[in-house]
Amino acid sequence: MEKTVNIYLFGKKYAVPESLTIMKAMEYAGYELVRGCGCRNGFCGACATIYRIHGQQELKTCLACQQQVEEGMYVATLPFFPLVKKVYDIETIKPTQQIMMQLYPEIYACIGCNACTKSCTQGLNVMQYIAYAQRGEYEKCAEESFDCVMCGVCSARCPAGISHPQVAELARRLTGKYLAPKSEHLINRVAEIDSGDCKAALEAIMNTPLEEQKNLYNHREIEK
Amino acid sequence: MYQYTEEQLISMKKVEETRASRFGAAIPRMSADQKEEVLASFHPDYISTAYEELKVGKNKGGKVLHELAALLQGRSRVLDLSIDLSSPDYDVDVLVIGGGGAGAAAAIEADNSGANVMIVTKLRLGDANTAMAEGGIQAADKPNDSPAIHYLDALGGGHFKNKPELLYKLVNEAPEAILWLNNLGVMFDKEADGTMVTTHGGGTSRKRMHACRDYSGSEIMRTLRDEVLNRGITVVDFTSAIELIKDTDGKIAGAVLMNMETKEILVARAKTVVIATGGAGRLHYQGFPTSNHYGATADGLVLGYRAGAKLLYPETLQYHPTGAAAPTQIYGALVTEKVRSLGAQLVNKDGIAFVNPLETRDVTASSIIRECKQNGGGITTTDGEGVWLDTPLIEMVNGEGTIEKRIPAMLRMFGKYGIDIRKEPILVYPTLHYQNGGLDISANGMTCVENLYVAGEAVGGIHGTNRLMGNSLLDIIVFGRNAGKEAGEKSKSVQLKALTLQHVEDFEQELKTAGAASGEASPKLLPDYKRKAN
Numbered sequence: 001m002e003k004t005v006n007i008y009l010f011g012k013k014y015a016v017p018e019s020l021t022i023m024k025a026m027e028y029a030g031y032e033l034v035r036g037c038g039c040r041n042g043f044c045g046a047c048a049t050i051y052r053i054h055g056q057q058e059l060k061t062c063l064a065c066q067q068q069v070e071e072g073m074y075v076a077t078l079p080f081f082p083l084v085k086k087v088y089d090i091e092t093i094k095p096t097q098q099i100m101m102q103l104y105p106e107i108y109a110c111i112g113c114n115a116c117t118k119s120c121t122q123g124l125n126v127m128q129y130i131a132y133a134q135r136g137e138y139e140k141c142a143e144e145s146f147d148c149v150m151c152g153v154c155s156a157r158c159p160a161g162i163s164h165p166q167v168a169e170l171a172r173r174l175t176g177k178y179l180a181p182k183s184e185h186l187i188n189r190v191a192e193i194d195s196g197d198c199k200a201a202l203e204a205i206m207n208t209p210l211e212e213q214k215n216l217y218n219h220r221e222i223e224k
Numbered sequence: 225m226y227q228y229t230e231e232q233l234i235s236m237k238k239v240e241e242t243r244a245s246r247f248g249a250a251i252p253r254m255s256a257d258q259k260e261e262v263l264a265s266f267h268p269d270y271i272s273t274a275y276e277e278l279k280v281g282k283n284k285g286g287k288v289l290h291e292l293a294a295l296l297q298g299r300s301r302v303l304d305l306s307i308d309l310s311s312p313d314y315d316v317d318v319l320v321i322g323g324g325g326a327g328a329a330a331a332i333e334a335d336n337s338g339a340n341v342m343i344v345t346k347l348r349l350g351d352a353n354t355a356m357a358e359g360g361i362q363a364a365d366k367p368n369d370s371p372a373i374h375y376l377d378a379l380g381g382g383h384f385k386n387k388p389e390l391l392y393k394l395v396n397e398a399p400e401a402i403l404w405l406n407n408l409g410v411m412f413d414k415e416a417d418g419t420m421v422t423t424h425g426g427g428t429s430r431k432r433m434h435a436c437r438d439y440s441g442s443e444i445m446r447t448l449r450d451e452v453l454n455r456g457i458t459v460v461d462f463t464s465a466i467e468l469i470k471d472t473d474g475k476i477a478g479a480v481l482m483n484m485e486t487k488e489i490l491v492a493r494a495k496t497v498v499i500a501t502g503g504a505g506r507l508h509y510q511g512f513p514t515s516n517h518y519g520a521t522a523d524g525l526v527l528g529y530r531a532g533a534k535l536l537y538p539e540t541l542q543y544h545p546t547g548a549a550a551p552t553q554i555y556g557a558l559v560t561e562k563v564r565s566l567g568a569q570l571v572n573k574d575g576i577a578f579v580n581p582l583e584t585r586d587v588t589a590s591s592i593i594r595e596c597k598q599n600g601g602g603i604t605t606t607d608g609e610g611v612w613l614d615t616p617l618i619e620m621v622n623g624e625g626t627i628e629k630r631i632p633a634m635l636r637m638f639g640k641y642g643i644d645i646r647k648e649p650i651l652v653y654p655t656l657h658y659q660n661g662g663l664d665i666s667a668n669g670m671t672c673v674e675n676l677y678v679a680g681e682a683v684g685g686i687h688g689t690n691r692l693m694g695n696s697l698l699d700i701i702v703f704g705r706n707a708g709k710e711a712g713e714k715s716k717s718v719q720l721k722a723l724t725l726q727h728v729e730d731f732e733q734e735l736k737t738a739g740a741a742s743g744e745a746s747p748k749l750l751p752d753y754k755r756k757a758n
Contacts, residue, residue, distance in 0.1 A: 019552050019553065019606075020553070021553050024553075024753070027753040027754055027755075027756065028755060028756065029755075030754055030755055031754070032750075032752075032754055033518075033750075033753075034347075034462065034484045034485055034750070035462070035485070037347075037518050038347060038348065038351040038355075038517055038518055039351065039353075039355055039356045039517040039518070040517065040518055041356055041515070041517075041554070041557045041558065041637075042633075042636075042637060043355050043356045043439070043441075043442050043633070044348075044350065044351055044355050044356070044442075044517070046347070046348060046351060066637075066640060068553055085450075085453055087453065087454050087456070088454060089454065090408060090409055090451065090454065122636070123636070142411060146411070146436075146437065146439065146443075146632075147437075147439060147632055147633070147636070149442070150446060169446060169447075169450050172409065172411055172443075172446075172447075173408070173409025173447060173450065174409065175409070175411055176406060176408075176409035176410050176411040176412070176447070177406070177407060177408065177409040180411060180412075180414060180418070181414060181416065181417060181418030182418050183365070183406070183412075183414060183418045183419060183420050184418060184419075185365055185366060185367060185419060185420070186363075186365045186399055186402060186403055186406070186420060187403065189364070189365040189399045190365075190399045190400050190403050193371065193396060193397075193399060193400065198370060198371045198372065198396065199396075201370060201371075201372035202370075202371050202372045202375055202392060202395070202396060204372070205372045205375050205376055205379075206375070206388050206392060210384060213376070213379060213380075213384060214256075214380075214384065216376060217376055217377075217379065217380030217384075218256050218380075220373075220376060220377075220380075220429050221429065222429045223368065223424070223429060223430050223431055
């Protein structure tokens with residue numbers, strides 16, 4: 001039997017194998033997860049969790065699916081946090097500084113405590129990306145926030161009530177749609193397809209007998 | 225922090241010693257015959273004892289894996305309930321079941337058609353395999369490429385079993401799908417002049433893999449989710465569909481829903497229904513670990529099958545060649561194919577590259593299994609065995625900083641356990657990744673059951689019996705949008721009759737008559753991991 005450690009799920013003590021993640025430890029203890037569990041691989045942000053190690057002062061944050069258990073770990077999951085999501089029309093808004101002022105004015109109430117950055121489960125520089133958003137530097141905000149999984153821990157720790165992940169989402173969409181350079185080759189290809197230029201070649205392949213299709217496939221040229 | 229075993233350390237040393245000689249060396253590709261041989265001998269789809277014959281339904285006589293058979297021939301959750309169908313809790317034009325990429329894309333297009341749309345999802349909107357797709361999305365949009373070349377790649381990769389009209393749609397509408405996403409604000413990797421950064425994937429003959437670093441699916445999913453919310457589309461989350469409802473004409477007319485937390489039963493009436501419930505990795509076919517999200521339990525296949533829809537290629541699964549084999553905490557997690565696209569090689573315990581890293585997924589996975597099971601080239605891990613994926617080669621090929629820039633999620637995933645993939649190779653083994661088969665549809669997205677549409681991983685036939693990397697993110701967008709448009713338009717002419725669940729009773733009777741009832745509650749909804757160490 002593998003060595004066990006004692007952890008405290010919402011204050012109640014359980015002995016669990018030491019190799020488990022917090023998520024698997026909860027299941028090992030008998031929890032049937034509905035909330036607080038999504039991709040189980042660190043991409044979806046469903047399992048935001050706060051913990052403290054016995055004898056230490058610091059509150060730590062993590063994704064339950066990514067963090068291994070430790071002796072004396074007090075665990076509280078945060079399966080939902082009331083982030084503010086403002087509604088807008090991506091077709092009509094413009095990537096100006098004003099849009100952030102209109103939709104998320106609370107970002108200007110940031111007191112610079114850096115609690116968001118310290119709590120980020122992805123290790124992002126959250127306060128910095130909010131600073132970029134304040135200045136209307138959306139490409140920088142998008143770049144800095146790109147790995148965000150929108151777990152909401154930063155907002156839970158924010159004294160100014162900022163919904164950081166939603167601010168970053170807006171900045172990324174503005175960047176992707178308006179600020180990043182257009183892809184001419186993509187626009188051209190869509191136009192070619194729309195005008196029917198690609199149809200003949202495609203239908204020719206489709207209507208080729210199976211043996212000949214196999215031959216074409218096995219001898220096709222592969223780009224280096 | 226991960227502790228390597230003595231055996232692993234010795235083997236890793238050999239990998240380091242051979243790295244310089246492997247750098248730039250051409251690893252031969254297999255001939256068609258060699259591929260056939262490794263597939264027949266080592267691919268899990270060829271293990272006949274894992275399969276059984278279906279006794280009822282449209283695929284009667286066909287074979288599926290035991291785990292799926294138990295659900296397809298399981299016991300409906302509505303049989304023990306008394307449900308009042310006469311006063312529905314929700315009454316909409318289009319009901320989308322599933323809140324992943326396909327469901328969100330369908331909902332947006334159905335909304336565009338003017339229909340009243342509702343999404344029902346058993347977890348949160350966006351909790352789906354879409355968000356976990358790391359590598360990228362294919363589209364033939366470069367001058368040296370064309371939809372016809374894309375077609376041939378996917379056809380050969382799918383062993384020439386792809387349904388032609390579906391594959392035609394997939395490749396022909398791919399560039400438009402990328403443009404649509406870009407116009408919604410998805411941040412694709414681009415050069416300074418706007419040229420898309422594209423790479424190879426296993427089985428591609430042109431570099432047509434578009435990516436958003438290695439958060440491609442996550443970036444697409446969060447954008448689609450934001451758009452669904454901006455439009456005010458109704459999203460009923462933490463609620464599963466446990467059965468489809470028909471009207472007295474036998475057409476689809478809604479679904480019975482269950483609140484996952486309170487177990488409250490609700491009735492949704494709808495003129496058309498889109499099944500976008502995704503895959504089945506959490507059924508752990510043949511005991512494999514999976515890279516799939518928590519809710520991937522084939523629910524839509526079960527609902528559709530009981531309602532009279534047909535399955536196409538349900539017997540073929542995709543085992544992604546590179547699931548994490550160690551550390552144990554991330555056993556089975558996806559190591560994106562992009563790692564191989566960028567130049568990492570698959571290397572055995574003696575430091576020898578044993579397969580070209582850009583063979584198709586089924587061939588690569590089978591080669592890894594052969595290397596471990598037959599050739600003794602595997603390295604022992606806590607959960608079994610694995611081979612090396614030599615990631616430090618990436619920066620030798622593409623320059624320093626490439627890993628942080630192009631595959632940050634991988635750097636982070638292993639970094640959490642003290643493994644720096646820029647300096648150390650990682651241990652991998654195939655993981656259950658994708659359901660190649662699913663519900664059979666026509667090019668308009670509809671099954672043989674009137675007004676029942678399907679999109680995304682729950683569809684069968686688009687990819688034949690083996691999907692190429694980057695064609696899944698593509699198919700959820702192309703076929704999600706397609707199903708949404710078609711279902712939205714169709715809903716305008718539908719006149720619903722009285723609602724009924726008679727088809728469920730009939731199916732149960734057939735099961736009893738055939739002696740095939742498994743008794744298992746179905747659909748499964750969530751895997752059972754209670755009181756288990758893995």
